[in-house]
Amino acid sequence: MGKRVAVLDYGMGNLRSVYNALKRVGADPFWMASPEEGGREEYLVIPGVGAFGRGMERLAPFARRIREAAEEGVRLLGVCLGMHVMFEGSEEAGGTRGLGLLGGRVERVPTAERLPHMGWNYVRKVAEAPLLRGLEGGYAYFVHSYHPVPREKGVVVALTDYGTEVCAAVWKDNLFGTQFHPEKSGLFGLRVLKNFLGT
């Protein structure tokens, strides 16, 4: 049996592709549609596409559950919006607070290029990190206008260039985040998911 991975189902974006990609890399994913479900999972994925405010609203019932999991050392992966909500807040929704698992805020990408930043861009590793084990970089699929600006700079482990340096991946202890969608990024993305699982 593969590793049990809870995929948070909070109604933001195409969650099925995350589920399918986890299956493809040998995991045993299951949906977590309410905070009562699951328990004892070692891995938790927060997927998501969309706006920060709406995302946090939908995520609110799970907030405590996610914080507890993070404290217990569950490996947590936030994808795109799912990574944004791990920070303290976002310029996209002034008054809304994030989960605050990571220090810093989410800001609009300060680029002269068109936003949203949508399509394939090159992810380059800037620090050794479990997610990028065995990889120097690779092309990944992005869809976003905002990116995190972590308080501790060392948290950023990969960047991509889009008229400015964009935060592509973060890592701190058991907390992982990608701005790109590993579930939509071909073999590179699948490898990142495998690395998250440590397989």
Next chain:
Amino acid sequence: MLCKRIIPCLDCDLAVPMGRVVKGVEFERIRYAGVPWELAAKYYREGADEIVFLDITASRERRETMVHVIERTSEEVFVPLTVGGGIRSVEDARRVFNAGADKIAVNTAALQEPELISRLAETFGSQACVVAIDAKRRRARKGEREKVVVETPEGPIWFECSIYGGKKFTGVDAVRWAMEAEKRGAGEILLTSMDRDGTTEGYDLLLTKVVSEAVGIPVIASGGCGSPEHMYEVFRSTGASAALAASIFHYGKYGIKEVKEYLAGKGIAVRL
């Protein structure tokens, strides 16, 4: 730097159990090309950046077949999937998103009811909402004020939107419609030249240029691709973000990797 995307398009006839990919010539004659999810998986392995499925049957009873096609494909294919054809409501869209689609493309329903674009964008996000435009060149008459008239060596022309897979014309100007679609929340324009579709004579560069300059959202050039040179041309001389093609890939004339290597050699940023 953002890569230019190469997108194989699967025109799906869903009147058979697993569906089948077909390709018409100038929206008319039809040839059989394969099973949708198998072709999609093949293109994914060869390096397609995204895959578009268009339901050319688009009648109500075929919907379930498209759901199966997408479900099956999304288990095998890990690049964005776009589904179009016969999507008339938020509910129709939800069905394909739940099956594993990342984007939906609307054409006829959006032209008949532009509000639909806003509703889709609000519900699923602009990034998931593609407006497909099938445009045909028309000779411009004098004093045509509501149209974006473009000069050509053959005289002034404008581009007309068609619906129902090219069977009906609307009188709507394609350039203005693209701008309105953007305003209403569309995240991308899938722009097909009806004059070129199925001809393999190359994209309508003028159409692609005019529309990609008129909007700020990505434009996918479509219709007429017969060789990698055509893709190079459209990236070099227009603002297209992606090039869509069907027949050159379906009948084994060119592989996706081969096309991308050619483009990279010409200095176009592609994912290899």
